[in-house]
Every structure is written in structure tokens, then in C-alpha cells.
Amino acid sequence: MALISVDRERGLLTVEFQGLDKLWTFKSRLEIPLAHVRGATHDPGMAREPKGIRVGGTHFPGVITAGRFRRDGERLFWDVKNPDKAVVVELADAETYDRLVIEVDDPRATVALVERSVARD
């Protein structure tokens, strides 16, 4: 579980990992410039996708997917135990990751917050 928030003043999307998820993901937080965020989608089905190769983090299939993964040339960052609450955040090419898959407490509110904050091309 993580908390996704938007810092408008600094123009950042922040992902703060809660509790033990800091351990599983090897990270306490991610900061992404809002200009590199393309959108967010509540997507419980995402967790059934093949995860690819674990680059750094933790993967107990069916229990937790956390950390950095690489699949089909794309770099994904996962932090999901409960797929029902998984939100996919799509990033622009310039970032460290192509896509974040993050479990949040309230997917609907998180998606609305991120979608409100990104500029549409």
C-alpha cells in the first residue's frame, strides 16, 4: 500500500510507501515531475499480467509484487498485494519508469486526483 499525492507547488507526483512496503520495494518514496505523468487508471486486471524480470525488489507470486521489473523493454515499478486496489500510473518516456502499478487505499479518489493534475496534450 502506498499514498499517492500531488504537490502542485513543486510540480511533483509523490508515492510514499507505507510500513513494510518500504522494505519490499527497497524505497520509501518516489517523486515524479507532473509533466512526465500521463494519467492514472484503476485496473484490478493489471495484476494478472506477466511481471517480467525482477530487477530489484520482492516477488512472491499471488502475495506481493514490489519493486522494479522489466518486461518487453519497459520498466515498471510495482507495489501491489491486493489487485482490486491497483492503480496504473502511465509516465512519459523521459522518466526512470514507463509505468507504476501501485496499490492505494482509495483507487477512485487517487485516479481523480492524478487525472485532474495532468495536462492533456
Added chain:
Amino acid sequence: MGRPRAFDTDQAIGTAATLFAAHGYEGTSVDDLVTATGIHRGSLYKVFGSKRSLHLTVLRNHLDHEIHPATAAIATLTDPEQALTTAIASYDNGPAAGLLLLAAAERARHDREVAALVAEGIAALEDALRPSHGDAAPRMASTVLGARLRLRAARPTASKEH
């Protein structure tokens, strides 16, 4: 499961439009979109950014390729009766019939960009009815929307439920 493949974006938008028109925005999952379009999930995200972004693209496309051509045709009619029946038969129609109506009911309250697209579609209908109905055009537009809603309610589609 394969690598991301080149695919026809317009075709994907068309398929997504029929899904959103049949099941609504919330009722259409990313799983539904992946299955119906046959597009790799990663490619879907890469091209459209998010489900909301895809929905906005689909609505924009529906306005440009269904709503505006239909209203342009209605605007050429000066006979009030003919204009009204043509509008009821052809407005918000096509393979994704009802997409605008559904977006108005489901999403416009929550989404400013959807609300703007819906407003554009309704304004186009009002303008199209002005040559035939003059000042009564806004009222006639409401009649058309109401008739479209009743037509939709009266005709359950045979599409499979999820």
C-alpha cells in the same frame, strides 16, 4: 501474450467507443478494452495514457465523426417536422449510438472535460434545429435528447453481459 505490436489506433478507438456506449464508462474495465481491441495492455497505456484519456479521445472522435456530420445534415432542413424526425433518427447514432447521452448522464458531473464535450454536442444540435425551429430550437433539442433516451430504454441490445 506477445510483444507490443503496431495496431490501428482508429480501429481501437472505434471498438472502445462501442464498449463505452454499451456498458458506460465505469462498466467498461481495462480488461474489457484489452479483450475487445486485442491490444496488449502495455500498448494501450502507452498510446492513450489512461482509461479516462481514452474515453475523452473516443468522445472527441464521436463528436467529429458522428455528431457534427449528423447535425450539419439536420441544419440543411427547413421543414420543422422533417428536421425533428431526422434529428431523432440520426443524432448521437452510429456504431457507438448513445455514447454522448451516456457520457452526459454518467460522467459530465464528475469530469469537466467530458462536460465540455457534451455541451459542444448539445450546442451543435440546437444550432442545427435553428433553421427549422428558430427560437424553439433549444426546446426541440431537449425533445430530441428525450426521444433518444426513450428509444434506448425501449430497445435492450442483445450484447452479452459481463
